[in-house]
Amino acid sequence: RRTPLETTTITTVDHHNSTWHEFENLLDTSKGSHVSGISEVKKYLQRFGYLKFSNTSSSDKFDNEFEVAVTRYQRKLGLTVTGNLDYETISQMTLPRCGMRDTLPPLKFHAIQH
């Protein structure tokens, strides 16, 4: 029996935006990833009110706080809530938009003891 040919799916995001188009390089990253450029998405989420500034804000680690922020963003913008930087989320982030912050309830992060 012949081995099926390996197929590769290439997903691209519409390149709408010169400011945030590099977010496309982060497609499908999820918690635990450490990818150059995540700090830029953190800045985006801080700017528009989804992520509180913290001492991990400048790191490229996809940490817990970042996942919570991505989830908040997805929920508020009416996207599928995955907590990951999926195609739908990256596409939304790269759209041109108003510069005013999105109005959200105050950010609260609770320490959870495991």
Add this chain to the structure above:
Amino acid sequence: YNYFKGKPRWSRAIPTTLTYAFSPNYIVSNLKLSDIKVTFRQAFSRWSAVIPLNFTETEDYGFSDIKIGFYSGDHDDGEPFDGVLGVLAHGFSPESGKLHLDAAETWAVDFESEKSGVAIDLESVATHEIGHVLGLAHSFVKESVMYPSLKPREKKLDLKVDDIEGIQELYGSNPKFNMESLSQSDTSSSN
């Protein structure tokens, strides 16, 4: 719909008239000023149709309630623009009256004559930013004018029920306005 913190609004007695003016120094070159003025007049009229506020243009920029200008990059309000696309504009909460548009965008008043793939509809953005100037924050109803994003070559002009209910909670209803006169598509988002 949402409001800014403290739910600010223009505090003068209703009904009232707010004046607006265009900065004589910060305009864009790819559009005629007369076209920009017509576009903003239409955008203001969408809001005045539903609330008891009128808007009138004045040449006296310094004393106008609402000050409109096209700015590039850092323009000293703490919210620098970022070039083509990205952030398109911002309008500040009452009673600041500042309405700023990014001069780097390819602003369009007519997509028939403006063929650029990154053209942005001026009237859609003007209508959205006027909503901020009047006191509405971003809505997360996708069809609403106050939703935060807009694609290039997209138009979003008509106020939806979400926008109207939000602004009428601040200022009351224009006595001539009838919610039932809205088209099916305007009301579908609230359903």
